[in-house]
Amino acid sequence: MASRHYKLTSLVGFGAALTALTMTLAACGGGNNTDGSGNADGTSGSVMIDGSSTVYPLSAIAAEDFQNENPGVRVTVGSSGTGGGFEKFCRGETDANDASRPIKDGEAADCEANGITWGSLTLAIDAMTVVVNKNNDWATCLTTDQLAQIWAPNSTVSNWNEIDPSFPDEPLALFGPGTDSGTFDYFTGEINGEEGASRTDFTPSEDDNVIVQGVSGSKGGLGYFGFTYYEENTDELKAVSIDSGAGCVAPSVETARDGSYTPLSRPLFVYVSTQALARPEVASFFQYYVDNDAEIAKSALYIPLSEDGQAELVSDFNDLMAQVGTE
Amino acid sequence: MSTRQSLEQQPQSFSPQSLSGKGTPLRDRIFMWALFLALAVGVFTLAVLLIYVTVKGWPRLDLRLITNMPSVRDPENAGAQSALTGSIWVITFTALIALPMGIMAALYLEEFARPSSKFQRFIEVNIQNLAAVPSIVYGILGLAVFARALALGQSVITASMTLALLVLPVIIISTREALRAVPRSIRDGSLALGATEWQTAYRQTLPAAVPGIATGTILALSRAIGEAAPLLLLGAVSFITFNPDGVLSNYTTMPIQIFNWTKESREEFQILAAATIVLLLVILLAMNFIAIWIRNRTQKRW
Numbered sequence: 001m002a003s004r005h006y007k008l009t010s011l012v013g014f015g016a017a018l019t020a021l022t023m024t025l026a027a028c029g030g031g032n033n034t035d036g037s038g039n040a041d042g043t044s045g046s047v048m049i050d051g052s053s054t055v056y057p058l059s060a061i062a063a064e065d066f067q068n069e070n071p072g073v074r075v076t077v078g079s080s081g082t083g084g085g086f087e088k089f090c091r092g093e094t095d096a097n098d099a100s101r102p103i104k105d106g107e108a109a110d111c112e113a114n115g116i117t118w119g120s121l122t123l124a125i126d127a128m129t130v131v132v133n134k135n136n137d138w139a140t141c142l143t144t145d146q147l148a149q150i151w152a153p154n155s156t157v158s159n160w161n162e163i164d165p166s167f168p169d170e171p172l173a174l175f176g177p178g179t180d181s182g183t184f185d186y187f188t189g190e191i192n193g194e195e196g197a198s199r200t201d202f203t204p205s206e207d208d209n210v211i212v213q214g215v216s217g218s219k220g221g222l223g224y225f226g227f228t229y230y231e232e233n234t235d236e237l238k239a240v241s242i243d244s245g246a247g248c249v250a251p252s253v254e255t256a257r258d259g260s261y262t263p264l265s266r267p268l269f270v271y272v273s274t275q276a277l278a279r280p281e282v283a284s285f286f287q288y289y290v291d292n293d294a295e296i297a298k299s300a301l302y303i304p305l306s307e308d309g310q311a312e313l314v315s316d317f318n319d320l321m322a323q324v325g326t327e
Numbered sequence: 328m329s330t331r332q333s334l335e336q337q338p339q340s341f342s343p344q345s346l347s348g349k350g351t352p353l354r355d356r357i358f359m360w361a362l363f364l365a366l367a368v369g370v371f372t373l374a375v376l377l378i379y380v381t382v383k384g385w386p387r388l389d390l391r392l393i394t395n396m397p398s399v400r401d402p403e404n405a406g407a408q409s410a411l412t413g414s415i416w417v418i419t420f421t422a423l424i425a426l427p428m429g430i431m432a433a434l435y436l437e438e439f440a441r442p443s444s445k446f447q448r449f450i451e452v453n454i455q456n457l458a459a460v461p462s463i464v465y466g467i468l469g470l471a472v473f474a475r476a477l478a479l480g481q482s483v484i485t486a487s488m489t490l491a492l493l494v495l496p497v498i499i500i501s502t503r504e505a506l507r508a509v510p511r512s513i514r515d516g517s518l519a520l521g522a523t524e525w526q527t528a529y530r531q532t533l534p535a536a537v538p539g540i541a542t543g544t545i546l547a548l549s550r551a552i553g554e555a556a557p558l559l560l561l562g563a564v565s566f567i568t569f570n571p572d573g574v575l576s577n578y579t580t581m582p583i584q585i586f587n588w589t590k591e592s593r594e595e596f597q598i599l600a601a602a603t604i605v606l607l608l609v610i611l612l613a614m615n616f617i618a619i620w621i622r623n624r625t626q627k628r629w
Contacts, residue, residue, distance in 0.1 A: 060399040060566040076577045077566035180590045
């Protein structure tokens with residue numbers, strides 16, 4: 001009987017050991033991150049950001065750099081998607097929301113109902129480039145309809161001359177980003193009308209170099225990826241101009257910034273609640289974010305704002321902070 | 328008739344070699360090979376997966392993985408410490424909530440509840456159905472009840488309570504199985520010696536069932552530690568560079584961190600994700616090993 005009793009206590013003992021382990025870890029963790037002490041300006045507290053996985057790299061870089069300088073502040077960044085993020089943001093569960101599109105009326109109404117007031121800041125420009133082989137001398141401009149024809153979920157287009165009879169008889173080889181990526185969602189959403197809707201018989205890769213190699217290695221190759229990757233590989237690839245009804249527009253920093261390169265470029269936003277900005281740690285984080293935005297955008301491989309855009313970002317943020325002051 | 332006879336003559340082991348004898352009918356041999364093939368497919372897939380992940384993650388399988396925090400700027404030196412500690416926090420509190428509750432519920436159902444009453448059958452059916460509910464549904468429940476109604480937010484305790492609910496049916500079912508395996512004579516003997524029902528359950532039946540309970544619960548917790556879907560919904564964050572310091576702290580877990588890294592386009596993150604998968608697998612194997620160890624150490628044959 002005693003021995004059986006021992007067995008039961010061994011189970012309890014296991015639980016106790018588990019608890020002890022956690023407490024030890026907690027002690028370690030606490031030691032590394034003493035709340036709100038030891039940093040230069042004494043700011044402490046936490047900042048919670050959620051939202052678009054496309055904007056996530058920007059906010060994560062900002063969070064990482066800011067925390068290096070302000071170890072007392074804890075910044076977390078989620079990537080639930082723009083819509084999922086707004087749901088939390090408008091309930092007051094997060095301080096700011098990363099967004100790859102403007103807030104919708106319904107979402108704004110939710111915010112209003114919960115007494116959340118906000119301002120939006122434009123952080124950078126996300127653009128995509130459709131690329132073909134250097135030796136492809138026929139496809140200088142494609143319409144969005146032609147792209148949709150190529151990339152539709154059940155597309156059987158396998159030769160360039162099926163896209164346009166004036167194109168030569170050249171087999172089509174397709175390359176694209178992995179289906180988990182934000183670029184894939186964006187492209188399929190804009191071109192095929194539904195995020196994730198795409199033919200599946202293309203070569204997907206999370207590694208953009210694979211797309212570069214694939215397209216530069218086959219004469220009939222076609223692929224798409226972020227504009228900044230194209231900028232690094234202009235020698236090996238040719239960018240296709242896009243005609244969405246208003247004539248052919250070549251992808252460039254300028255056309256992406258002024259919005260004429262449509263629909264494959266878009267501004268990226270962060271929506272910040274003025275209630276949250278009243279907290280010093282949130283205000284100082286976003287001050288940092290705004291001040292270093294150009295560098296952060298470049299590091300995250302997005303197109304940084306123009307000089308005017310930067311000035312506008314700063315003034316938008318100052319206006320927002322002025323609102324906080326008056327409340 | 329001849330088939331049955333030849334089957335009866337088969338040795339206990341089902342290895343395909345033992346079936347290649349001339350006396351075995353073709354149909355039997357095909358059937359056995361089919362069984363073996365079914366097993367081989369599973370084992371082979373697992374082996375390929377393990378080898379692939381280990382090879383891919385090899386360059387980053389070092390101490391930095393557990394000493395460093397995640398980094399967007401420097402994936403070469405980034406680690407998964409916050410995810411590792413987050414997972415340990417979450418799973419510990421999952422265990423602290425689910426274990427006592429599950430074992431007590433099973434003890435009641437098996438030892439005290441009036442058998443085959445309508446109420447009992449109703450509960451049994453429900454528990455079995457709960458075990459089959461997709462984990463994302465628990466995530467929705469946790470979000471609505473724990474995160475929002477109880478205002479616990481995106482915290483460790485929200486995740487633990489949700490995962491505890493998720494594994495509770497499995498713990499109850501495996502504990503009941505373990506209790507049922509304790510021979511009737513043990514209970515009868517105890518009662519005959521004047522012990523009360525409670526004393527019998529607590530001092531005889533429950534201790535005797537510990538091996539089964541431990542195995543079942545650790546396997547259930549192994550499932551919980553690998554869960555990503557409900558936690559994504561509950562708001563485990565993607566980028567966090569501090570360890571949880573309390574049950575209301577923000578957190579992330581290893582599956583979430585892996586999921587997040589595999590979405591990154593840079594190769595360094597893919598390698599980091601592979602290394603973290605290996606770390607997660609090591610933890611899972613260790614948990615399963617503990618389960619087997621407890622079972623072997625305490626097992627009793629009646």
